Amino acid sequence: MPTARLATLGPLLFAAGFAFLLAVLVAGLPFGAPPMTVGQAIQGDAAGTVGAANFVTAVVLAYRGIDTLGELSILFAAAMAAGLVLGRPGERRAGAAPAGFILRAGADLLFPLLLVVGLYIILHGHLTPGGGFQGGVILAAAFVVPVLADPGRPPEHRRLAWVEGLAGAAFIATGLAALAWDHEFLAPLLGRGTLGSLVSAGTLPLLYLAVGLKVGAELTGLLVRMTEADGEAPR
Amino acid sequence: MFWIVLLMVVVMLASAVAALLLPNFLGAVAAVSVVSLGVAGLFVLLRAPDVAMTEAAVGAGLGSLLLALALRRLGLWRLEVQEETDHADR
Numbered sequence: 001m002p003t004a005r006l007a008t009l010g011p012l013l014f015a016a017g018f019a020f021l022l023a024v025l026v027a028g029l030p031f032g033a034p035p036m037t038v039g040q041a042i043q044g045d046a047a048g049t050v051g052a053a054n055f056v057t058a059v060v061l062a063y064r065g066i067d068t069l070g071e072l073s074i075l076f077a078a079a080m081a082a083g084l085v086l087g088r089p090g091e092r093r094a095g096a097a098p099a100g101f102i103l104r105a106g107a108d109l110l111f112p113l114l115l116v117v118g119l120y121i122i123l124h125g126h127l128t129p130g131g132g133f134q135g136g137v138i139l140a141a142a143f144v145v146p147v148l149a150d151p152g153r154p155p156e157h158r159r160l161a162w163v164e165g166l167a168g169a170a171f172i173a174t175g176l177a178a179l180a181w182d183h184e185f186l187a188p189l190l191g192r193g194t195l196g197s198l199v200s201a202g203t204l205p206l207l208y209l210a211v212g213l214k215v216g217a218e219l220t221g222l223l224v225r226m227t228e229a230d231g232e233a234p235r
Numbered sequence: 236m237f238w239i240v241l242l243m244v245v246v247m248l249a250s251a252v253a254a255l256l257l258p259n260f261l262g263a264v265a266a267v268s269v270v271s272l273g274v275a276g277l278f279v280l281l282r283a284p285d286v287a288m289t290e291a292a293v294g295a296g297l298g299s300l301l302l303a304l305a306l307r308r309l310g311l312w313r314l315e316v317q318e319e320t321d322h323a324d325r
Contacts, residue, residue: 054285121288137297141296141297223297223304
C-alpha cells in the first residue's frame with residue numbers, strides 16, 4: 001500500500017535530514033579554537049576579582065548570578081507543576097508496610113553519610129568541583145531514602161516548603177543587599193578573603209548554601225510526592 | 236586514554252540500544268542510567284568535574300529514580316517479563 005509505505009518513510013526521511021543537518025553543523029564547528037575570548041578573560045580575572053578557587057563557581061554565582069536565579073526559578077516552576085499534577089499533598093496510605101530489612105538498615109547507614117557528603121559538596125562549592133546544585137541533589141537523596149524505607153511515616157511537606165521558600169528568599173535578599181551596597185545585583189560582597197580557604201569569596205558560599213537547601217527541599221518534595229502517588233494510578 | 240574512551244563509548248552505545256530493546260521496563264531504566272554514568276565518566280576524562288558531578292547526581296541518580304517511581308505509579312514495576320496475555324488483561 002503506497003500510503004502506508006509513505007507513512008513509514010516519513011520519519012526515516014526526517015531522521016536522515018536531521019542527521020545531515022547535524023553533520024553539517026559539526027563539520028563547521030571550530031573544535032579546540034573557541035570563537036569567544038570571554039572564557040580566557042574570566043580565567044585570568046576570576047581568582048583576583050572574585051576570590052573563588054573554583055572558577056566554575058565564580059562564573060555561576062558571580063559573573064552569571066542572574067542566570068542561576070533564572071535556573072532556580074525554572075526548577076521551582078517545574079517542581080510546582082509536578083506537584084500540581086501529582087496533587088494531594090499529605091495524603092498517605094495509613095497501613096503502608098515498611099520496606100524489607102536490607103533497605104531499612106541501608107537507609108539508616110546511608111542517611112548520615114549522604115547528609116555529610118551533600119553538605120560538604122555545598123559548603124566547598126567555591127573551592128572544589130561541585131556546589132549547590134550537585135550537593136542539593138545528594139541532600140534530596142539523603143532525605144528520600146528513609147521515606148522509601150518507611151513509607152508509613154507522616155510527610156513533612158510544610159517544613160520542606162518553609163526551607164525552600166526561606167532559601168530562595170535568602171538568595172534574592174543577598175542579591176538585593178549587593179544591589180543596595182554595590183549597585184550591582186548579586187555582586188559578591190564581604191571581601192574576597194584568601195584564595196582557597198573555606199571562608200573566602202565573600203557571599204558566594206552563602207549563595208551556594210541557599211541554592212543547595214532550595215534544590216534539596218524542592219527535589220525531596222517532588223520525589224516524596226512521587227512515592228506517595230504510588231498505587232493510586234488510574235487504569 | 237583512547238582505549239578507555241572507546242570502551243566507555245561502546246558500553247554507552249550498547250546500553251542505549253539495550254534500553255530500546257529490553258522488554259523489561261525496569262531494566263531499560265537501569266540501562267539509561269548506565270548511559271548517564273558513562274557520560275559522567277567522559278566528563279571526568281575531559282577535565283570537567285563540575286559537569287560530571289551534575290551528570291552523575293541528576294542524570295544517573297535522580298533521573299533514574301524519577302523514571303523508576305513513574306514506573307511504579309503506572310503499575311509497570313516488574314522484575315520478570317510476564318506473558319503477553321497478562322499485558323492484554325491490563
